[in-house]
Amino acid sequence: MTVHVMTPEEVTKKVINKEELFILDVRNESDFQDWKIEGANFQYLNVPYFELLDGVEEILSKFPADKDILVVCAKEGSSVMVAEMLSEAGLTVSYLQGGMKAWSEYLEPVKVADLKDGGELYQFVRIGKGCLSYMIISNGEAAIIDATRMADVYVDFAESKKAVVTHVFDTHLHADHISGGRMIAEKTKATYWLPPKDAEEVVFSYEPLEDGNEVMVGRTPIRIHAMYSPGHTIGSTSFVVDDQFLMTGDILFIDSIGRPDLAGKAEDWVGDLRETLYTRYKELSEELVVLPAHFMIIDELNEDGSVSEKLGVLYAKNHGLNVADEAAFRKLVTENLPPQPNAYQEIRKTNMGKTTPDTEQQREMEIGPNRCAVR
Amino acid sequence: MNTDKFLDAKGLACPMPIVRTKKAMDELSSGQVLEVHATDKGAKNDITAWVQSGGHELLKQEEENDVLKFWIQKG
Known part of the structure; x- marks a missing residue:
């Protein structure tokens, strides 16, 4: 499976149109609790990227089959790594271009x-x-x-x-x-x-x-x-x-x-x-x-x-x-x-x-x- | 402080400081100490959280001229 890129603009359209999206936020727990991407019909899973270094097998069962999946981190780097791991495990996923940094600026x-x-x-x-x-x-x-x-x-x-x-x-x-x-x-x-x-x-x-x-x-x-x-x-x-x-x-x-x-x-x-x-x-x-x-x-x-x-x-x-x-x-x-x-x-x-x-x-x-x- | 291994992660962007830290820790045995230097600001919170979740101990952490320094004892 390939890894896709989602831009802040595309995510914004999903927020405005109240679309569904499953967000895997791989920042640490306190950063996620403090501030995240909000959407009326967004679902979230927060698992820090550093807990996934040995593999993503443990979280594979937590993804819904019928929703777009977006991996998010602070500055993009970790979300790319995790998205690639999920993709190798057979999922179709995207990562947020520029991470929360870009999200904050859009x-x-x-x-x-x-x-x-x-x-x-x-x-x-x-x-x-x-x-x-x-x-x-x-x-x-x-x-x-x-x-x-x-x-x-x-x-x-x-x-x-x-x-x-x-x-x-x-x-x-x-x-x-x-x-x-x-x-x-x-x-x-x-x-x-x-x-x-x-x-x-x-x-x-x-x-x-x-x-x-x-x-x-x-x-x-x-x-x-x-x-x-x-x-x-x-x-x-x-x-x-x-x-x-x-x-x-x-x-x-x-x-x-x-x-x-x-x-x-x-x-x-x-x-x-x-x-x-x-x-x-x-x-x-x-x-x-x-x-x-x-x-x-x-x-x-x-x-x-x-x-x-x-x-x-x-x-x-x-x-x-x-x-x-x-x-x-x-x-x-x-x-x-x-x-x-x-x-x-x-x-x-x-x-x-x-x-x-x-x-x-x-x-x-x-x-x-x-x-x-x-x- | 007594250090068994040194890792220079300066200039590396997230997630590499932690990826390298984990690799270096894998090569140590329980009780040994790894010293890590990083410049990515996110490393401060992330290494602290990773150390806890991995059952290791952060013995010391300091900051000097934008370089974050960590001393981690393997659990």
Whole structure:
């Protein structure tokens, strides 16, 4: 039998289409427990590759006959070895190209909407890590919001749409992933906007993003309206795009809300978070479609792979928006928080421009899920 | 530390550091110590877990200029 290669893009299609897949994850147990490829109809077997050096006979009976089998490891090498052993034993298997490293970096562009004046809005779903970023395209111009460090993906995408990147935004100083905003702005000569209260320590120049700022994209303009919405960080800023979409950054997600502790000030920022979620957003139209900067679980994906929901629906269904008692809310967002993202302090320093790790180091820092929310 | 065998696995990518470690261990007898040097970062967790599952003992582990060093006593 031959060994096949499956790309992160192909696996992503299986996630979105809720297809079946049997994953043999050959990383060690703690890495697997911490973070794995999630799919509604995926089945898993975790056996570290180093327990299979003497042969795969012992696990052969555990594979279903009627499902595609994918072998996964951290960086591909071990999965190739195990896939070859399984193939020699008579199974048809694939390995994941580039391993979890590539899985973490893959971005799936999903079109969210056509905008009023002929523009388009795309969501870039970083399926392996749960990060969401956005591109607004209108009349030959593009704006990018909350870009990941895979800067070329956005630059190439804009080029394929014959658009020039004119504005790059970060809703806040990210702690879970390294921003590609500055690099994209340097490559394209676009303006890089950051909320100044989050950017007090940054060592590069940027355009300060203030409440009420309006930025136009394209000749028949798409309006991006900045709205100060502190809570996850002190500077966190939301955007209302084309009067239809509310980009909430890490403040409000589909099934959870932002955590206030990643800059070390949970107690101070609880009040801001509550004010934003229970007062500021409440004043907006319930028809606005919320586009967050993360998803936490694969169930939050819509049928087309996008992540979005009307604000009114979130006010009805999102637990974090329905905690009437202030003390209970304070407790929810400051106690029993999930573990903090891997290397989040180093990531913050990198996003401030204080440190410049190489690509391999950046990959290591970003290992694992995003963990920016509380439910 | 007293070492019976030395394995240089520097520059090797996963899974080779462990494949070589296992081979070298197969040539030792119970109680003898293998010293391994590796640069693949994944080796840190993987060798530790492999040593446990194989019934060996990790006597010492240190890191020096990006080189991971392991002293493993055969079980």
